[in-house]
Amino acid sequence: MKLKHLFASAALAAAPAVLPVAGSGAAIAQPADFRARADAILAAAYPADGPGATVIVTRGGRTIYSASRGMADIAGRRPLTADSVFRLGSLTKQFTAAMVLQLVQEGRISLDDPVSRFFPDYPQPGAAATVRQLLNHTSGIQSYTSIPGFMRDEAQTNRPYSTAEMVALFRDRPPATPPGQAWAYNNSGYVLLGAIVERVTGKPWHRVLAERITGPLGLGSIGYGVERESLPGMARGYSGGDAQAGPMRRLHMSVPHAAGALVGSAADMARWGQALHHGRVVSPEMYRLMTSPAPLAGGGTHPYGMGLQMEQLRGRPSIGHSGGIFGFSTFAVYVPAQDVYVVVLANSDNAATPPGVAAWRLAALAVGDPFPVFTRTEAAPAAVAPFLGVYRIGDGSATRRFFTRDGKLFTQREGGQDLEVFAAGGDRFFYGPNSLTWFRMTRGADGVPVMEMYPEGEPAAERAVRTGDLPPEPAAFEVGRAVLQSYVGRYETGGPGADIALRDDGVLTVQLTGQEAIPMRAVSATEFIVQGVNARIVFHPENGQANRFVIHQGGRQLEARRAAR
Numbered sequence: 001m002k003l004k005h006l007f008a009s010a011a012l013a014a015a016p017a018v019l020p021v022a023g024s025g026a027a028i029a030q031p032a033d034f035r036a037r038a039d040a041i042l043a044a045a046y047p048a049d050g051p052g053a054t055v056i057v058t059r060g061g062r063t064i065y066s067a068s069r070g071m072a073d074i075a076g077r078r079p080l081t082a083d084s085v086f087r088l089g090s091l092t093k094q095f096t097a098a099m100v101l102q103l104v105q106e107g108r109i110s111l112d113d114p115v116s117r118f119f120p121d122y123p124q125p126g127a128a129a130t131v132r133q134l135l136n137h138t139s140g141i142q143s144y145t146s147i148p149g150f151m152r153d154e155a156q157t158n159r160p161y162s163t164a165e166m167v168a169l170f171r172d173r174p175p176a177t178p179p180g181q182a183w184a185y186n187n188s189g190y191v192l193l194g195a196i197v198e199r200v201t202g203k204p205w206h207r208v209l210a211e212r213i214t215g216p217l218g219l220g221s222i223g224y225g226v227e228r229e230s231l232p233g234m235a236r237g238y239s240g241g242d243a244q245a246g247p248m249r250r251l252h253m254s255v256p257h258a259a260g261a262l263v264g265s266a267a268d269m270a271r272w273g274q275a276l277h278h279g280r281v282v283s284p285e286m287y288r289l290m291t292s293p294a295p296l297a298g299g300g301t302h303p304y305g306m307g308l309q310m311e312q313l314r315g316r317p318s319i320g321h322s323g324g325i326f327g328f329s330t331f332a333v334y335v336p337a338q339d340v341y342v343v344v345l346a347n348s349d350n351a352a353t354p355p356g357v358a359a360w361r362l363a364a365l366a367v368g369d370p371f372p373v374f375t376r377t378e379a380a381p382a383a384v385a386p387f388l389g390v391y392r393i394g395d396g397s398a399t400r401r402f403f404t405r406d407g408k409l410f411t412q413r414e415g416g417q418d419l420e421v422f423a424a425g426g427d428r429f430f431y432g433p434n435s436l437t438w439f440r441m442t443r444g445a446d447g448v449p450v451m452e453m454y455p456e457g458e459p460a461a462e463r464a465v466r467t468g469d470l471p472p473e474p475a476a477f478e479v480g481r482a483v484l485q486s487y488v489g490r491y492e493t494g495g496p497g498a499d500i501a502l503r504d505d506g507v508l509t510v511q512l513t514g515q516e517a518i519p520m521r522a523v524s525a526t527e528f529i530v531q532g533v534n535a536r537i538v539f540h541p542e543n544g545q546a547n548r549f550v551i552h553q554g555g556r557q558l559e560a561r562r563a564a565r
Helices: 034-045 089-105 131-136 163-170 187-201 205-214 266-276 284-290 355-366 381-387 481-487
Strands: 053-059 062-069 071-073 085-087 262-265 309-313 316-325 328-335 340-346 389-393 399-405 408-413 419-423 428-430 438-443 449-454 462-468 489-492 498-502 508-512 518-522 527-530 535-542 545-553 556-562
Touching: 034 053, 034 062, 034 355, 053 266, 053 355, 062 266, 062 355, 085 328, 089 131, 089 187, 089 205, 089 262, 089 266, 089 284, 089 316, 089 328, 131 187, 163 187, 187 205, 262 266, 266 328, 266 340, 309 328, 309 355, 316 355, 328 355, 340 355, 381 399, 381 449, 389 449, 399 449, 399 462, 481 498, 481 535, 481 545
Parallel strands: none
Antiparallel strands: 053 062, 053 340, 085 262, 309 316, 316 328, 328 340, 389 399, 389 462, 399 408, 408 419, 419 428, 428 438, 438 449, 449 462, 489 498, 489 556, 498 508, 508 518, 518 527, 527 535, 535 545, 545 556
């Protein structure tokens, strides 16, 4: 989605760890038109003349679908094939995790070893973070990809780094949280895991991976991007989803390190998935840890194991992960009960369809429970009008709005962003081809409108009852250009950086690291509504210039202070 929540969050359902026996997938009657339906999913997802994707679907270790669509090189008219090689991005993390867990099995590393065991001069509190916490993203160490401005500065990202230089990027930065206190996706943790492997073995992390995993398993295309990207078969990476897609931003592949520096083909990813999920890589106990939710301080868990994420596919426990890196985006998912594995590798970091959406659709088709497919229709305004308003979700206090703007339909969950909605005929509405979520508008026995939401296409509906009309929008307020200009600049939050900019048309925008610039609308001289995101930004000027502002969203606050010049 283009407009993102201003705070990092996750809402994935936890799933139990399962180590299936090879070939134990539940019998599924594969429809006679399976390939035709899979081809239709792929054709709807990616253009034939732009960046595309290679996909593989296996069941019980047997390939039941393999296809490619789109161009590996647009200018050269070279199509993608089953052997095309892609940057894997964060799919690398499951390889790193498996490599570390092999060393744990051998007693060379303990999951409870602190970082200080391997790097005695590492500063506290990061020095107290354990290997386990690095693996499950609860170390609290500053993620280097969130350092303000770093990932947008090609002078920094397009040069080679040693492991020591990579660690130096974040080791002295204040931690996001104390170790073990909270879950937050963290690329620095996996750089440190690569550094620990090097300290224990005396070899580069990627050499150890080749010796222990990719070599023995015969995964010939999977390897370190620094050494592999110049080889034949490498797809070009793009930014954009059509034939006019631009070239990707340049990135030296030493920068993603053990968090994301591998490249490989879909065929070898499918072989890897078969080996990992069938006991050929780590012991059953280590696999259980990889696929069990991370425990959190104070109780509870987060649905992320070690290099793998616990998810739900139409009510079925699933294990997957996504990857995003300059020029490429990836997704792989495994459904244990049916022994189905799907991998989608795309050669654009802004693909026409997110690989995760394509992968979920293919996986659901493979397990015999496909997602519904909707066709956009026109909704009569008079028929929709009685259903517009504010809805209370379930028995809680959270709400969702259903409204129109400029002749278009939108919903907005409290604390979330405005999402455009399309009518699908009858009482059904959906969010476009790149979303699996849809909803139905009905009425309860008392005649009150009810919204039945199916998040990510899950079979159980989230019920919301209309509670009233939409509140009036705050009146617009005119702020002079000089005042707006005083807000412009770079701000730091302790996490993602924030840029405030002033467009030529006099509109102030906010852009958090990794997100698009979002326009804001003034409701006072210091308070602005972030359009489409249900958030407010309040500036606190001192002596004619704002040195800080506070983001208010979903009952939470995040302070940002002007970066030192």
